[in-house]
Amino acid sequence: MSAVAEKVAGKKVCAVNSEPPVEREQLPMEVMFEIERHLIREARLLDEERIRYWYENYLTEDIVYSMPINVSRYRREQTRPLPGTNPGAGAFMDNYELIGMRITRLETGLVWMEDPQNAIRRFLTNIDAEYLEDGSGDVIAYSNFTVYRNRRQRDQNITYGQKVDLLRKVDGKWRCYNRTIHMDQRVILDKNVYFFL
Amino acid sequence: MKDVSALIQENGAVQDRSIYWDDDIYLLEQERIFARAWLFLTHESQIPLPGDFIATRMGEDEVIVTRHTDGSLKAFLNSCSHRGNQICYSEMGNSKSFTCAYHGWSFGTDGKLINVPLENETYYNNIDKNRFDLRQVAQIDSYHGLIFATFDPTAPPLMDFLGDMAWYMDAFMDVPGGTELLGPPMKSILDCNWKVPVENFIGDGYHVGWAHAAALDAIQSPLTSMKGNAPGYEPKTSGIQVATEGGHGMGIIWDAAAALHVNPAYGEWIDYRTEMVREKRGEWGAKLYNGHWDASIFPNCSFLYGTNTFKHWQPAGPRSIEVFTWTLVEKEMPEELKQYLSVMNMMTFGTAGMLETDDGENMEGCTGTNKGWVTRQGKVYSGMGQINEGPHDELPGIVSDGIVCETSYRGFYRAWADMMSGKSWEEMSRGGSRRSIKEVA
Known part of the structure; x- marks a missing residue:
């Protein structure tokens, strides 16, 4: 019997998400406020191209900054291991050093496609944050984003997705030590994703 | 539609710009190239x-x-x-x-x-x-794990179709344990004609120093010396470019397989394996294995051996492609090395890659300008290096000095023109783009 026929016959082959969310300690109002403003200010600094400042003040040196591939498979196979030995496919999986290289490239002034300057505008919404369940005092923050890019005369693109951040307080300031960016696209429809989120 | 036989001139050195834009040419490509080739x-x-x-x-x-x-x-x-x-x-x-x-x-x-x-x-x-x-x-x-298919029952067997290209690729594909493409692939869109990235990968050593100047500067690898195509850089002695029969081709920089890498682990692996390849395939095999390649397999698949990226340019209309990107590794490499190469492939030639983004912009530009009717009546040129290419004493194909020339562009467009004119496989082998280069000599 085919999988479709099994479903039709009433056999439960797959279902929408039935897992309850992880129970985590909630943030007091002032910490929630700090996290929200932190993420929003970060987006403004990036919009203003203050990338080196962002690099030095918003990230930790052990950061993992990644955009994994969202493989489009049937629900019944979502959790099946992928074939082959790939330790992880994505659009990027950067450490602190690699992010630094990306920034250095932009700073050379030799990136022809960034001249004239592109307009990039980031919109963050649906910010939600909780304490991580490991008791470290670190915070997991979810946010939805819209990125509007406009280039040259008529070249424009809008991309949607979600950021999942792990933030820790270093010398009284929040810094991100893990950022996973989920694009709501299997095929990246913009010509590239060489920008920071 | 324009006369198909006039679209490619001067032995592959001149292309009519309509081939990057026109709907009817694109539809004919679907019939005569994609429904026939492997x-x-x-x-x-x-x-x-x-x-x-x-x-x-x-x-x-x-x-x-x-x-x-x-x-x-x-x-x-x-x-x-x-x-x-x-x-x-x-x-x-x-x-x-x-x-x-x-x-x-x-x-x-x-x-x-x-x-x-x-x-x-x-x-x-x-x-x-x-x-x-x-x-x-x-x-x-399949060829060493790479699966190909054709809709044409009269097409020659895969190994004949690949011809001398397979002989060259054996140097790094036929290694102990074999090779693997790490997937699932990244997928992205570029608004360019499918042939533009194929020609870029098959033989554009010219753009590397210029288009990628910023990335070469930022990565600080041995290839940084190419930055800006500045005087002192000697492209002639640095490697070869090859057009094999059937429209495949490549450029190879000698002793540079690991040259775009900052982590020494990959270079150490290459050194260790080079000796094994030398024992099996001799001096040329070792030289090919330890080179950095840019290459395309006719019609729409490309790779960079050494930078470990493998590309499939899927046509999606005359002015758009879907890009599939895999990481090319050897199966016997340690897990950490595969992980590192996967990360570096994303970093360099993924859709957020430091070099891919330079190329994507140029590929779209080379396509988009042809929207102009007057522009589209013109030609583009790939005539570089015609005076220093020819049969080689020991290597198959048409071989030229250095990677900065357009020998393999011309090979690709000769094959494209042959297939577009509707020649049979037999005709192409007898007098056309599929004849053995040794016969030319």
Whole structure:
């Protein structure tokens, strides 16, 4: 019997998400406020191209900054291991050093496609944050984003997705030590994703 | 439509700009190139078990590629033989069958029609199911794990189609334990004609220092010396460019396999393996293995050996492509090295890659300007290096000095012109772009 026929016959082959969310300690109002403003200010600094400042003040040196591939498979196979030995496919999986290289490239002034300057505008919404369940005092923050890019005369693109951040307080300031960016696209429809989120 | 035989001139050195823009030329390419040539599908490691499948395209034709229950490879159209609906929307997985979402017709992993709902009640058992098997490719085969197929039953076997290209690629494909493409691939869109990235990868050593100046500066590897194409850089002595029969080709920089890497682990691996390759394939084999390659396999698949990126440029209309990007590794590499190479492939030639973004912009620019009617009446030029190329004493193909020339561009466009003119495989082998280069000598 085919999988479709099994479903039709009433056999439960797959279902929408039935897992309850992880129970985590909630943030007091002032910490929630700090996290929200932190993420929003970060987006403004990036919009203003203050990338080196962002690099030095918003990230930790052990950061993992990644955009994994969202493989489009049937629900019944979502959790099946992928074939082959790939330790992880994505659009990027950067450490602190690699992010630094990306920034250095932009700073050379030799990136022809960034001249004239592109307009990039980031919109963050649906910010939600909780304490991580490991008791470290670190915070997991979810946010939805819209990125509007406009280039040259008529070249424009809008991309949607979600950021999942792990933030820790270093010398009284929040810094991100893990950022996973989920694009709501299997095929990246913009010509590239060489920008920071 | 313009006269097809006039689109490519001067032995492949001049292209009519309409070939990057016109709808009718694109439609003819689908018929005469993509429905005839061997096309890359995937790597065997992506479908290791019976029932494993991937969904991809051959030209604009949607296909499903499977490992059948008997272990053989199959590829067939991903379109129901009843009313034509697309059958499989999952890009990969494992399944005993493929069932159409419209009326529930079901097909086996070999594309055979196995179930028609209400067959007795509606067709009164009067349907010949054999008539409705999904259309198979004419031939399917693999070369060291890379799976190719063709819709043309008259096409030569895969190894003949690859010809001398396979001899060159053996240097790094035929290693102990074999090679692998790490997938699933990244996928992205570029608004360019499919031939632009193919020609870039097949033989554009010229743009490296200029288009990628910023990336070469930021990565600070041995290749940084190419930055800006500045005086002092000697492209002539740095490597070779090769056009093999059938429109394949490559540029190779000697002693540079690991040259775009900052982590010494990959260079150490290459050094260790070079000795093994030398024992098996001699001095040229070792030199090829330890070189950095930019290459394309006719018609629409490319790779950079050394930077470990493998590309499939899927045409999606005359002015758009879908780019599939895999990481090319040796199976016996340690896990950490594969991880590092995967990360660096994303970093350099992924859709957020430091070099890919430079190229994508230029590829779109080379296509988009042809929207102008006057512009489109013009030509573009790939005549570099015609005076220092020819048959080589020891290597197959037309070989030129240095990687900065356009020898392999011309080979690609000679093959393109031959196929577009509708020549038979026999005609192309006898006097055309598929004749052995040794005969030319």
